[in-house]
Amino acid sequence: MIPRHFYIAASVMLAAVLGMSIYAWRMRGRVAATPASSSDSRPVVAPVSGPTEEVTLFVAYDDLGILRAQAARIPLPSVRQQRAEELLRALIALYLDKTSPHPIPVGSDIRSVYLIDPGLAVIDINAAFADGHRSGVLSEELTVASLLQTLSANIPGILKAKILVEGQPRETLAGHVDLSGFFDLTAVHQLTAELETQQ
Amino acid sequence: MRWSRTNESWALRTVHLKWPALFFLLIGMLALSAAPAERHLSVYSTAATYSVPIEQLDGRDYVGLFELLDPLGTVNVRSDPPRWRIHYNNVLAEFVVGRSRARIQGRDADLTGRFLLDSGRGVVPVDSLSSLLPRLLGGPATLHEASGRLFIGSIGTHFTATVSPGDPSRLVFHFTAPVNPTVATEPGKIHLTFRHEPVTAPASPRLTFNSKSISSAEYSEGDGAAEITVSSTIPLIANFSPDGQMITLSPARSQVAANSAQTSTPTPGHAPPEPAAAKAPTETHSFPPAAQPAASSVASIPRKYFAIVDASHGGQDRGEALSRTLTEKDITVAFARRLRQELESRGISTLVLRDSDASLSLDDRAYYANNAHPAVYIALHAASNGQGVRLYTSMLPYATGDDEGPFRQWNTAQSSAIPLSQATAVSVASELKKLQIPVRTLTAPLRPLNNVLTVAIAVEVAPPASDVSALTAPDYQQLIAGAVANGIVNIRSQLGAAP
Numbered sequence: 133m134i135p136r137h138f139y140i141a142a143s144v145m146l147a148a149v150l151g152m153s154i155y156a157w158r159m160r161g162r163v164a165a166t167p168a169s170s171s172d173s174r175p176v177v178a179p180v181s182g183p184t185e186e187v188t189l190f191v192a193y194d195d196l197g198i199l200r201a202q203a204a205r206i207p208l209p210s211v212r213q214q215r216a217e218e219l220l221r222a223l224i225a226l227y228l229d230k231t232s233p234h235p236i237p238v239g240s241d242i243r244s245v246y247l248i249d250p251g252l253a254v255i256d257i258n259a260a261f262a263d264g265h266r267s268g269v270l271s272e273e274l275t276v277a278s279l280l281q282t283l284s285a286n287i288p289g290i291l292k293a294k295i296l297v298e299g300q301p302r303e304t305l306a307g308h309v310d311l312s313g314f315f316d317l318t319a320v321h322q323l324t325a326e327l328e329t330q331q
Numbered sequence: 332m333r334w335s336r337t338n339e340s341w342a343l344r345t346v347h348l349k350w351p352a353l354f355f356l357l358i359g360m361l362a363l364s365a366a367p368a369e370r371h372l373s374v375y376s377t378a379a380t381y382s383v384p385i386e387q388l389d390g391r392d393y394v395g396l397f398e399l400l401d402p403l404g405t406v407n408v409r410s411d412p413p414r415w416r417i418h419y420n421n422v423l424a425e426f427v428v429g430r431s432r433a434r435i436q437g438r439d440a441d442l443t444g445r446f447l448l449d450s451g452r453g454v455v456p457v458d459s460l461s462s463l464l465p466r467l468l469g470g471p472a473t474l475h476e477a478s479g480r481l482f483i484g485s486i487g488t489h490f491t492a493t494v495s496p497g498d499p500s501r502l503v504f505h506f507t508a509p510v511n512p513t514v515a516t517e518p519g520k521i522h523l524t525f526r527h528e529p530v531t532a533p534a535s536p537r538l539t540f541n542s543k544s545i546s547s548a549e550y551s552e553g554d555g556a557a558e559i560t561v562s563s564t565i566p567l568i569a570n571f572s573p574d575g576q577m578i579t580l581s582p583a584r585s586q587v588a589a590n591s592a593q594t595s596t597p598t599p600g601h602a603p604p605e606p607a608a609a610k611a612p613t614e615t616h617s618f619p620p621a622a623q624p625a626a627s628s629v630a631s632i633p634r635k636y637f638a639i640v641d642a643s644h645g646g647q648d649r650g651e652a653l654s655r656t657l658t659e660k661d662i663t664v665a666f667a668r669r670l671r672q673e674l675e676s677r678g679i680s681t682l683v684l685r686d687s688d689a690s691l692s693l694d695d696r697a698y699y700a701n702n703a704h705p706a707v708y709i710a711l712h713a714a715s716n717g718q719g720v721r722l723y724t725s726m727l728p729y730a731t732g733d734d735e736g737p738f739r740q741w742n743t744a745q746s747s748a749i750p751l752s753q754a755t756a757v758s759v760a761s762e763l764k765k766l767q768i769p770v771r772t773l774t775a776p777l778r779p780l781n782n783v784l785t786v787a788i789a790v791e792v793a794p795p796a797s798d799v800s801a802l803t804a805p806d807y808q809q810l811i812a813g814a815v816a817n818g819i820v821n822i823r824s825q826l827g828a829a830p
C-alpha cells in the first residue's frame with residue numbers, strides 16, 4: 133500500500149514540474165518571437181515631432197578611419213525603447229545623407245531596438261543595411277562601434293548588445309565583423325577610444 | 332558443409348567432457364572471477380613508460396626495487412640475506428630484511444614499512460617511494476599512490492579542451508604530447524583511458540558545459556591510469572589527429588561533417604589546404620563497439636610550425652571587391668605566400684593556411700591553428716579604404732560562461748593570449764613605422780581571432796595611396812611582408828617555443 137502522503141508529495145512535484153515547463157516554454161516562445169514580431173509593433177511613421185533633446189552621436193569618418201563624438205539635437209519620444217530606435221535612426225539618416233562621412237547602402241534602416249533587462253540591447257537592422265554594407269574590417273567596425281557607442285552613451289545601463297539582421301542572427305556584418313555573439317559594451321568603449329584617435 | 336561439421340565436432344567434444352571435469356572448470360572460473368585483478372604501478376619517465384606489479388605483503392602494497400629501477404638506468408643487485416644491496420648507476424642502497432630503515436649512500440633512509448624478500452626479490456612499500464626514489468635517482472619523483480601512478484622527473488602531459496558552439500557541439504582536447512588512449516563507451520558516456528601516458532589532472536576534475544549534447548567531462552585516476560569520462564546525450568565518436576595530440580569528440584550522426592572540420596596538421600612542404608586533402612589522415616573511432624585508436628608513431632608526428640599565416644576568405648567568400656577585377660581573397664593569398672617567404676628566410680617555419688582558392692570556415696581555420704600549436708597565428712585581410720596597414724587583436728565577446736579547468740570557451744579561447752597578441756601587434760607596428768607606412772593597432776570583433784588559443788593578430792593591408800591596384804604591386808607586398816616578418820622576429824623570444 134502506497135502511503136497517502138507519498139501521493140500528495142508526488143502530485144505537488146508533478147504540478148511544480150508542469151508549471152516550470154509551461155513557464156520555460158512561454159519564456160522560450162517570448163525570446164524567439166520578440167525580434168520576429170518587431171515589424172508589427174513598429175510605428176508606421178517615426179515620431180519625429182515634439183521637443184528636441186541634445187544627444188551625443190558617435191559618427192564614423194571614412195576618410196580618416198575614425199569615430200567622433202558629435203552633439204546633435206533630435207526629437208525623442210519618452211519611451212526608452214523608442215528613444216533608442218530614434219537615436220539610431222538619426223545616426224542612420226546622417227550616414228544616408230549625400231554628404232555622408234561614412235556612406236551606407238540606400239534603404240538601410242533600424243527595424244527595432246529591444247532593451248531587455250538586465251542590460252541587454254538587441255539592435256535589429258534591415259537586410260539592405262547588412263547586404264549592401266561595404267566589406268572590410270575597419271569599415272564594418274566603424275559602423276558597429278558607431279551604433280553601439282551611440283546607444284550606450286545616451287541610454288544608460290547597457291552592458292551587452294546583439295545585432296540581428298531582419299530578426300535573424302548573422303555570422304558577420306559584411307564578411308568581417310562578428311555578429312554571432314554578444315558585444316561586451318566595456319570592450320566597445322575601449323574600441324571607441326581606439327577609433328577616436330588616428331594614432 | 333564445412334561450417335556444420337565444425338559445429339558438430341565442437342558439440343561432440345562438449346558432450347564427452349566428464350561431469351567432474353565440468354564441476355572443477357566451473358569452480359575454477361568462479362575462483363578466477365572472485366580473485367582480485369592484478370594491480371600495477373604505472374611508471375612514467377622520459378626514459379621509458381612501463382608498469383611493475385604491486386603485491387600485497389604484510390597488509391600493505393609492495394613493489395620490487397629491481398623491476399622499478401631497471402628500465403631507468405644500470406642496476407646491480409647483491410643478495411646476501413638478511414642483507415640486500417642495490418646499485419643504481421653510482422648510488423648504493425643497502426637494506427636489511429625485516430627492517431624499516433635503509434642506508435642510501437651511507438645515510439639513513441626510513442621506509443614506511445619493513446623491507447622484505449619475496450621469492451628472493453627485494454621489495455619495499457609503495458608509499459616509501461616518494462622519499463626513497465629522489466635519493467636513489469637524484470631527482471624528483473611524484474607518487475599518486477591511490478591511483479598507482481609514479482612520475483619520475485618533471486614529466487607530465489597536460490591538456491586543454493575547447494567546447495565549440497553549435498548544435499550539436501564538439502569537444503576538442505589538445506594534449507601537450509601525443510596520446511593514444513583506449514576508447515570505451517557505455518550509453519551516455521565515452522571513456523578515454525590513458526595507461527601509457529603521464530596525463531595529469533586539470534585544475535578542476537569535474538567540468539560542466541553549456542551544451543545540449545555534451546554535458547560534462549570528468550578526470551579521474553585509478554588502477555595505474557588516467558581517465559576522462561565525457562557525458563553526452565547523444566552517441567559520440569572520437570577523432571584522432573595524425574600527430575596524436577588532438578582528440579575531437581563529435582556526434583556520431585554528423586561524422587562526415589565533423590571530419591570535414593576535423594583538424595589535421597599537414598605534412599611539411601605541402602601547404603595544406605584544400606580541405607578535402609586535409610580530411611584524409613584523420614582516424615575515426617566510433618562506437619559501438621569500443622575501438623582502439625591506432626598507435627601513434629613518432630614518424631607520423633609532423634613538423635611544428637612557428638607561424639601560421641591565414642589567407643582570409645577564399646572560395647565563395649571573395650572578401651571585399653577591391654575593384655571590378657580585384658578581389659580580397661586573391662590579394663590575401665599573394666600576401667600570405669610572400670609573408671611565408673619572408674618569415675622562412677628569417678628562420679621562422681611557416682604554414683600558409685589557405686594556399687589555394689579553397690573555402691575554409693572560420694571554425695575550421697581556428698581548428699587548424701589550434702591543432703598545429705604554432706607560436707603565432709596571423710590572419711591576412713586586404714581593404715580598399717584608408718592607407719597603409721591596420722593591425723588587429725581580438726576584442727572578445729561578452730562572456731557567456733567561465734572556462735572550466737583546462738576547458739576554454741570557444742568564443743573566448745584567445746583571452747589568456749591577448750597581452751602577448753597585443754605586444755606582437757605593437758612589435759609589427761613599430762617595424763612598419765620605420766618604413767613610414769601608416770599603421771594603426773586596434774581591437775576588433777573579428778573571428779577566428781577569438782577562437783585561437785595562441786598569440787593571434789590580423790593584418791589588414793590597404794593601398795599606400797588611393798590607388799587600390801597598388802595592392803598587387805610586388806614591391807609594396809614585399810615591403811609590408813618584410814616589416815611584418817621583422818616584427819615577428821623581434822618578439823620571437825617572447826613568443827617562445829610553440830605551446
Ligand SMILES: [Zn+2]
Pocket residue numbers: 268269307308643644650651659711712713
Ligand atoms: Zn577580409
